[in-house]
Amino acid sequence: MENVISYRLQIIAIVTALIFMFFIFRLIAKGKLREEYSFIWIVCTALLLLFAVWRDGLDVIAKLLGIYYAPSLIFLGAIFAIVVFLVHLSVVNSKQHKQIKDLAQEMALLKEEIKKYQKTG
Amino acid sequence: MTKKINIAIIIPCYNEQDNILALYHEISSIANETSQYHITPIFVNDCSTDNTKQLLEDNNLMHLNLSVNLGIGGAVQTGFKYAYRKGFDIAIQMDGDGQHPPKELHKLIQPIIYHQADITIGSRYLTKEGFQSTALRRFGISYFKWLNKILVGVEINDSTSGYRAVNQKGMAIISEYYPDEYPEPESIVLFALKTLKIEEVPVLMRDRQSGKSSIRNYKTVYYMFKVTLGTIFLYIRLKFNGKRHII
Numbered sequence: 001m002e003n004v005i006s007y008r009l010q011i012i013a014i015v016t017a018l019i020f021m022f023f024i025f026r027l028i029a030k031g032k033l034r035e036e037y038s039f040i041w042i043v044c045t046a047l048l049l050l051f052a053v054w055r056d057g058l059d060v061i062a063k064l065l066g067i068y069y070a071p072s073l074i075f076l077g078a079i080f081a082i083v084v085f086l087v088h089l090s091v092v093n094s095k096q097h098k099q100i101k102d103l104a105q106e107m108a109l110l111k112e113e114i115k116k117y118q119k120t121g
Numbered sequence: 122m123t124k125k126i127n128i129a130i131i132i133p134c135y136n137e138q139d140n141i142l143a144l145y146h147e148i149s150s151i152a153n154e155t156s157q158y159h160i161t162p163i164f165v166n167d168c169s170t171d172n173t174k175q176l177l178e179d180n181n182l183m184h185l186n187l188s189v190n191l192g193i194g195g196a197v198q199t200g201f202k203y204a205y206r207k208g209f210d211i212a213i214q215m216d217g218d219g220q221h222p223p224k225e226l227h228k229l230i231q232p233i234i235y236h237q238a239d240i241t242i243g244s245r246y247l248t249k250e251g252f253q254s255t256a257l258r259r260f261g262i263s264y265f266k267w268l269n270k271i272l273v274g275v276e277i278n279d280s281t282s283g284y285r286a287v288n289q290k291g292m293a294i295i296s297e298y299y300p301d302e303y304p305e306p307e308s309i310v311l312f313a314l315k316t317l318k319i320e321e322v323p324v325l326m327r328d329r330q331s332g333k334s335s336i337r338n339y340k341t342v343y344y345m346f347k348v349t350l351g352t353i354f355l356y357i358r359l360k361f362n363g364k365r366h367i368i
Contacts, residue, residue: 100189101191101195101301104187104188104189104191104195104199105187105191105195105198105199105202107187107188108165108185108186108187108188108199109185109199109202109203109206111185111186112184112185112203
């Protein structure tokens with residue numbers, strides 16, 4: 001009985017991971033998610049899938065690292081990944097900030113050029 | 122002197138509809154007095170929400186219109202980019218709120234014309250005349266003076282002053298990089314590490330004619346923090362990555 005329940009759970013986990021992966025791939029295919037940002041999500045889904053298939057995986061790795069309570073490894077990993085990704089987003093944001101500034105300035109300068117040409121001819 | 126010296130006055134404007142015309146007339150009267158220079162005022166409208174844009178257009182004043190609000194640094198940089206590309210000999214930054222009297226500008230220009238400096242900063246503290254600002258601001262300024270001194274060994278009494286003049290060398294550097302917010306104290310490290318000769322010139326300043334300062338109350342803390350961080354990281358970036366032209 002115990003086995004049946006955990007198998008059911010495993011199947012749910014695998015299916016969820018697959019749906020998530022499909023969702024990510026669809027976003028990339030539609031051009032709504034750029035490849036460079038999709039990388040981290042592909043890795044995430046791959047990990048999800050790995051631990052869904054490899055049932056003892058979490059316990060094995062937790063033991064290896066000397067973590068007493070295996071689920072805390074999930075939180076550690078997840079929080080670490082989130083922080084790294086947030087920093088990455090801030091970097092992207094800063095880059096775009098500079099690009100927008102440069103574009104706005106070029107536009108202002110070009111508008112002035114156009115005005116000058118319209119006046120003369 | 123056979124060739125007239127071409128001077129651009131860059132005036133960043135964010136909701137300065139009440140000050141622009143008075144300032145323009147003041148500049149014009151200065152421009153008419155001197156035959157030695159050719160003065161062009163360039164207003165940079167930083168996406169104002171009042172009638173600044175309309176006013177500039179109706180009066181046919183030379184201006185650059187930003188389509189998004191970039192903040193004082195971004196607006197000023199736009200003007201410097203223009204002046205640099207158009208080959209102006211000297212570019213002067215002047216606030217749009219009337220704090221910087223145009224009649225003082227020859228004091229800023231002189232050291233640059235005679236090649237004594239690449240950049241001049243108008244200081245209200247070298248002589249105790251004119252508008253002297255608040256106690257809190259004076260504290261901030263002495264802090265920045267100390268910060269710049271320990272980092273690059275340059276002693277600037279009024280590093281927050283936005284009344285400055287630069288030659289083409291300075292314009293090239295500003296076109297390449299200029300901080301967005303509160304650029305004045307931060308850019309001193311930039312100029313010093315790019316080996317520009319900085320000279321402080323005593324000028325008389327007025328109290329603002331209308332509008333409010335962008336730095337007040339709780340913003341003061343943010344201002345100090347932002348400028349300190351900006352200055353230190355700019356120093357590190359230029360000092361250790363200088364050869365790679367990272368900015």
